[in-house]
Amino acid sequence: xxxxxxxxxxxxxxxxxxxxxxxxxxxxxxxxxxxxxxxxxxxxxxxxxxxxxxxxxxxxxxxxxxxxxxxxxxxxxxxxxxxxxxxxxxxxxxxxxxxxxxx
Amino acid sequence: xxxxxxxxxxxxxxxxxxxxxxxxxxxxxxxxxxxxxxxxxxxxxxxxxxxxxxxxxxxxxxxxxxxxxxxxxxxxxxxxxxxxxxxxxxxxxxxxxxxxxxxxxxxxxxxxxxxxxxxxxxxxxxxxxxxxxxxxx
Numbered sequence: 001x002x003x004x005x006x007x008x009x010x011x012x013x014x015x016x017x018x019x020x021x022x023x024x025x026x027x028x029x030x031x032x033x034x035x036x037x038x039x040x041x042x043x044x045x046x047x048x049x050x051x052x053x054x055x056x057x058x059x060x061x062x063x064x065x066x067x068x069x070x071x072x073x074x075x076x077x078x079x080x081x082x083x084x085x086x087x088x089x090x091x092x093x094x095x096x097x098x099x100x101x102x103x
Numbered sequence: 104x105x106x107x108x109x110x111x112x113x114x115x116x117x118x119x120x121x122x123x124x125x126x127x128x129x130x131x132x133x134x135x136x137x138x139x140x141x142x143x144x145x146x147x148x149x150x151x152x153x154x155x156x157x158x159x160x161x162x163x164x165x166x167x168x169x170x171x172x173x174x175x176x177x178x179x180x181x182x183x184x185x186x187x188x189x190x191x192x193x194x195x196x197x198x199x200x201x202x203x204x205x206x207x208x209x210x211x212x213x214x215x216x217x218x219x220x221x222x223x224x225x226x227x228x229x230x231x232x233x234x235x236x237x238x239x240x
Contacts, residue, residue, distance in 0.1 A: 001142065003233035005132040005174060008204075011224040017211040018218075023226050024202040026180055030232035035207075040221040049224070052212055063229055069205050076209045 004034070012040075018073075025068050032063030037078070048079040114158035116165035116187060119194045121154050126175045126199055128152045135171035135183075136237045137161070143237060154194075159187040172233050173197050182236060 008023040023033060037046035051057045051064060052075045059065055062079070122128055129150040135157055136143030146155050159165045165187040173181045178199035187193055207226070211217045233239070 001234065001239040003134050003172065003230040003237070003239070004227045005134075005230075006225055007176070007228045008226045013211065013217045013220075013222045013224065015218045017216070019209050019224055021207045021209070021224060021226050022204050023207065023228075024177065024179075024204050026174075026202060026228055027230070027232065030230075030235075032229045032231070033207075034227045034229055035209075036225050036227060037217065038223050038225070040223045046217070046220075046222065049209075049211075064207070067205060068203065070207050072208060074207065074209050075212055077212050 007033075026066060028066035031066055032059045032061065033066060034063045035076070046078060049076045050079050051075065052077040113156055114160045115163070116160040116189065117156050117158050117192050118169050118171075118183075118185070118187060119154045119156050119192065120171070120173060120183070121194055121196050122152075122175070123197065123199055126178070126197065128155075130176050131155070131197075132174040133157075133171055134233065134237065135169065136239065138166040138168035141239075143239065159192075165189050169193075170237050171195075172230065172237065174228075175199060178202055180230070184236075 007026070008021055011019045011021045013019045021035065035049050037049050038044065039046065050062050057065055057070070057074060120133060122131060127150070129148045131146070131148055133146035133155055134143065135146070137159060146157065157171075159169055167186055169183070169185050169187050171183040173183065175197065179202045181197055181200075183195050185193060185195070
């Protein structure tokens with residue numbers, strides 16, 4: 001059972017497809033950040049968004065690593081839209097993509 | 104003490120988690136587990152209180168083990184690991200050790216078009232280490 005709780009204020013996506021989220025720098029060992037997207041009006045879940053192919057920024061489970069700072073801009077995509085080729089070399093021990101997206 | 108008890112009025116045996124001034128009680132996250140529990144519980148946050156009271160009563164006695172993770176915005180996570188006794192209830196002072204912050208600046212790739220929707224993004228901290236600390240299955 002995973003312990004997970006909200007951090008930082010909710011953010012919006014601007015017309016240029018950009019967003020800013022400020023998060024606390026919490027204990028980084030064996031932890032990660034997940035970002036979940038929902039429709040403000042309907043409440044529809046869009047699911048997790050993840051860095052697109054930036055394996056140095058992600059944990060082996062697909063979340064964003066905890067860091068004291070992040071690159072100037074990170075390209076994100078909705079989880080599940082990733083190409084199979086983006087799965088890292090730990091694919092054999094990484095959960096299937098759809099499972100990972102639900103974590 | 105303005106307390107919010109997980110079980111209403113204070114039980115015979117309990118742990119009280121005391122919040123310092125300036126920490127908004129409605130934004131506090133507390134996940135805990137008692138001796139030999141599989142799932143434990145989480146406190147329902149409430150505004151305007153100074154203490155969260157969590158029952159440690161099992162039968163007529165206090166459980167032998169209580170563990171918790173406490174988080175409030177702007178503060179580092181505090182872990183609690185103690186052995187309650189029948190003789191006295193325990194008060195734990197949540198100490199807000201300021202946590203630094205980092206800004207994630209993101210952009211969606213062309214196919215997402217999230218900016219066309221009224222999208223709300225919320226970050227979550229996933230504490231996989233807490234599974235081991237709390238002994239969750």
